[in-house]
Amino acid sequence: MRALIASSALAILLLGPLAVAGVGWAEGVRPTVVDVPSRPAFVQPPGSGERPARVGESLVERSLVGTRTPGRLQVRLADGRSLRLGGDAVLRLQGGDLRLERGRLIAWIRPGASRRQPLRIRTRSATASILGTTVFLEVSPEQERIFSWEGNVAVRTAEGREWVLAGGQQLLCVRGRCGEPQPMPAAEKQQRRRSSDLLNGFTAPMDTLPLIDRALGLQSPP
DSSP, rough: HHHHHHHHHHHHHHHHGGGGGOOOOOTTOOOOOEEEESEEEEOOOOTTTOOOOOOOBBOOOOOOOOOOOEEEEEEEETEEEEEEEEEEEEEEHHHHHHEEEEEEEEEEOOOTOOSSSSSEEOOOSEEEEEEEEEEEEOOSSSSSEEEEEESOOEEETSSSOOOOOOTTTEEEEEOOOOOOOEEOOOHHHHHHHOOOOTSSSSSOOOOOOHHHHHHHOOOOOO
16 A cells, blocks of 8 residues: 555656646746855856846746855745755756756745645756655765655656655665665754754745754754
């Protein structure tokens, strides 16, 4: 029964986004930069040069957004979706997809928000589809990590393998080859929660942070 439920969840999360592939951002509903707690952080519209990210600016389709250590920024997408970037990160916004080319990203969907389709994030090795959850991705030249802080994350690898990661599980891919999902050790989750520059130090809120703390048995820091 559990396998059947997982398979059904995977089908909903992975097949749902296909209907919006190639569709641009709806008119009047563009991603917006909502916080830049540290720089360098930049945006690059298609056909234009790179420029410093500004709080309140809207982003057009096929824009690049990114950071260089110690830069960080937060972007609000449509329908209660948000993300934060950090490290030497580059993210491409394209239609119904996001493509993380390098760096660190945490993305979430506001509880109770409209959920017409999952948020789909691509890397070189895999595609993560999230719906009502919080996911962390890290991409370097050698390794990629997909980690569910809370909720289910459907993953399809470039090799054609498919999983649904439960909260607390991670998938590691080394040079394009992905292993089996594994639980992240409790001590590592606690340490990441306390020290992560994507979970801490932003002015703009992160709607699912209380859910993460509840899952870890913590109280959210002030």
